[in-house]
Amino acid sequence: MADPSRRSPAKQAAIVAAAAQLVAEIGYAAVTIEAIAARAGVGKQTIYRWWDSKAALYVEVYSQMVQVDEFPDMVDPRRYMGAILRQVFDLYAATSAVPILAGLISDAQRDDVARHALVHGLIGGRGPVLAQPLRQACRDGRLPADFDVDWAAEMAVALIWKRVLSGGALDHAFADRIVAAVLSGEGGPCR
């Protein structure tokens, strides 16, 4: 139906920007497609043409907002995880990513796109950022060969989601506690 090559990049950017603005102003739940369209100076159909739902649109907003650009060196798993988490939390603090993430987790109970993003995509899986580097560390002997990477990633994601959902602090201290909990003992003093 819709031909991606004919899509207007300017409109897309205006819509994403309007969505980001509105969430900062009135909160995720209060944002409507109609308000985004009005703010962006765009017809409703132009939004519905390219995104299935409000949640689908915000998956894109969130992805653009939380871009992990520079990966720290994997010298030590503990240092790596701490650095990556602090980087993400700094991005959270500088943007409206947290309310968007909370809204997306919430919408995932109703919306297929949000659910998929939550379980497999950027938001939930975090494969390239968390699981993959840790798996590499296992192969390199920086972590025990039988270290359960998937479980570690699940714990980290769970703790983050919980604070996002209940409004807890997402600061560097929290990042350090996650690292300590997820890599408890491994490569540390207990071993």
Place this chain on the structure above:
Amino acid sequence: MADPSRRSPAKQAAIVAAAAQLVAEIGYAAVTIEAIAARAGVGKQTIYRWWDSKAALYVEVYSQMVQVDEFPDMVDPRRYMGAILRQVFDLYAATSAVPILAGLISDAQRDDVARHALVHGLIGGRGPVLAQPLRQACRDGRLPADFDVDWAAEMAVALIWKRVLSGGALDHAFADRIVAAVLSGEGGPCR
């Protein structure tokens, strides 16, 4: 306005039962107040008189559904936590509590009653079930005196919420992993 002493217990029970039925049949998100009223043979106003919102009603449904009746003995913190978690997960498996919990966590981003239940009430705090017994174990020397009970409870709750939200398994194996992660080392072989 509304006088609790004149409230009809039969109507209340019918409403709660209808709400529980409907969530099992069509899922939390699809349930409407109007459908609950129709199913319970009740006027809409009778629901709105006693509950602020759908979420507020389901907080009560969930509370009735997940009643931890018998507390296991606190001989060993690991055994205690394992027993209590298995008991809760068995209740989850026997009822529609999981979709309700997922719906409530979702609604907590929009609804004040759900948010309060999530942060302070039965759902999020879990004080009497988790934190309090662990705190007692600390005083009794069954856990290190500097053991961080709040952090342990937060981890357990976070892991449960994450699986509830993303549709993961809530079985005895998961219960054991939570215990191992939350009480890692404490009272175990590493210490």
Place this chain on the structure above:
DNA sequence: ACAATACGAGACGTTGCGTCTCGTCAAGGT
């Protein structure tokens, strides 16, 4: 018996949904 009020039923206005139908416009093909 009487006052107070919970209750069933359903009308009511409101909001946002997602679809649709216009007329306009820009781009690519012939």
Place this chain on the structure above:
DNA sequence: ACCTTGACGAGACGCAACGTCTCGTATTGT
């Protein structure tokens, strides 16, 4: 240069559920 195609802005449209309200009836305590 013309013509087709499809994106676009604007907004009308029907729909569903919200939360409030107003009836008339039933129940309860004094």
